Amino acid sequence: MAHWFPPLEAWPENELYSKYxxxxxxxxxxxxxxxQWFNTPLLRELDPEPFVKxxxxxxxxxxxxxxxxxxxxxxxxxxxxxxxxxxxIRPGALLYPKGWQLNQHKAGGWSLLSSTEFDVFAVNNxxxxxxxxxxxxxxxxx
Amino acid sequence: MARLGxxxxxxxxxxxxxxAVACKVENNLPDNVWWSRVLTVGGDSAxxxxxxxxxxxxxxxxxxxxxxxxxxxxxVCPVGATYRDAETGAVRQDYDKCIGCRMCMAACxxxxxxxxxxxxxxxxxxxxxxDVGVPQHQKHVVEKCTMCWHRLAEDLAPACVEVCPARxxxxxxxxxxxxEVSKLIRDREYMQLLPEKGTNPSVYYLV
Numbered sequence: 001m002a003h004w005f006p007p008l009e010a011w012p013e014n015e016l017y018s019k020y021x022x023x024x025x026x027x028x029x030x031x032x033x034x035x036q037w038f039n040t041p042l043l044r045e046l047d048p049e050p051f052v053k054x055x056x057x058x059x060x061x062x063x064x065x066x067x068x069x070x071x072x073x074x075x076x077x078x079x080x081x082x083x084x085x086x087x088x089i090r091p092g093a094l095l096y097p098k099g100w101q102l103n104q105h106k107a108g109g110w111s112l113l114s115s116t117e118f119d120v121f122a123v124n125n126x127x128x129x130x131x132x133x134x135x136x137x138x139x140x141x142x
Numbered sequence: 143m144a145r146l147g148x149x150x151x152x153x154x155x156x157x158x159x160x161x162a163v164a165c166k167v168e169n170n171l172p173d174n175v176w177w178s179r180v181l182t183v184g185g186d187s188a189x190x191x192x193x194x195x196x197x198x199x200x201x202x203x204x205x206x207x208x209x210x211x212x213x214x215x216x217x218v219c220p221v222g223a224t225y226r227d228a229e230t231g232a233v234r235q236d237y238d239k240c241i242g243c244r245m246c247m248a249a250c251x252x253x254x255x256x257x258x259x260x261x262x263x264x265x266x267x268x269x270x271x272x273d274v275g276v277p278q279h280q281k282h283v284v285e286k287c288t289m290c291w292h293r294l295a296e297d298l299a300p301a302c303v304e305v306c307p308a309r310x311x312x313x314x315x316x317x318x319x320x321x322e323v324s325k326l327i328r329d330r331e332y333m334q335l336l337p338e339k340g341t342n343p344s345v346y347y348l349v
Contacts, residue, residue, distance in 0.1 A: 030157075030158065030159070030189075031159070041173070041266030041267070042163065042166060042167075042266065043163075045173070045174055045176075046159060046162070046163075053190075055195060066186065066187070067187075084187045084190065085185070085186065085187065085190065086185060086187070086189075086190040086191070087185060087190065087191055087192075087193055087194055087195045087198055088190060088191050088195065088198055088200075089195070090195060090196075091195065
């Protein structure tokens with residue numbers, strides 16, 4: 001029988017939610033198929049580097065400026081990407097186009113934030129079931 | 143005599159950029175040169191909407207040379223390098239005559255449709271791509287959409303039209319009342335970009 005059960009992590013009843021109140025999700029990238037063509041020069045002219053879409057209300061509450069580098073982090077790891085303000089993003093969520101290589105990030109990478117829990121039947125990781133927090137990146141911001 | 147041009151269905155463009163990439167490859171465009179682009183009508187960044195979540199509004203608009211019937215660029219070119227071809231209505235750019243003064247770029251109201259090779263053109267993959275009929279790109283020369291001039295000679299539609307997976311791009315003769323493009327703008331609501339400039343573009347957007 002089909003049945004519903006709450007997500008392992010990204011759920012308000014999870015204690016971790018008070019520490020990491022943002023749900024980090026990925027979207028299919030327009031200029032790649034998963035990570036395929038990550039290094040195609042022509043496509044990198046259109047889409048040069050990793051970014052993360054954030055609702056402006058969530059960003060402003062954290063002093064994040066549109067277009068600046070931000071660090072998305074949780075207890076497992078972090079990823080640095082450019083913040084793109086978008087009202088299409090539901091407050092409380094962050095959305096990143098997937099498929100970047102670690103060396104294409106200023107630091108970290110998206111997969112460092114996701115858990116290694118997997119469904120025994122589908123044998124796939126829970127890339128959408130990730131809690132995190134975001135802050136302005138203090139690193140090498142040229 | 144003809145007035146060749148484009149109809150682009152703005153309602154159905156999905157901003158996949160296939161037109162932009164097809165143009166880039168077909169015309170062997172140098173690094174960082176794009177004659178055909180897709181812009182977002184909405185928020186401050188590409189692919190972001192106007193409005194406040196969840197009440198949003200966004201559209202995509204593909205932009206390249208508008209091949210105007212009354213082109214501002216042609217009037218200012220001091221050497222006749224920019225001209226409107228009488229037979230097709232295409233606005234052309236003669237690389238060999240161009241002295242690189244960029245007056246056409248300043249006069250054109252459609253920002254960004256022209257490119258200028260400040261340096262010797264460079265190519266990411268180190269070899270020419272696209273059609274053999276594409277003229278060599280030159281340093282200190284202004285370039286733009288040619289309507290795929292080399293393909294017109296073979297009776298082929300421009301590369302951007304052929305490749306569009308959403309089938310939003312149409313190409314044809316606006317002087318022929320029976321052409322597909324003439325029928326489209328007869329039957330559908332349309333707009334042209336910056337009509338107040340009096341340029342009468344040969345690119346019509348279905349809205």
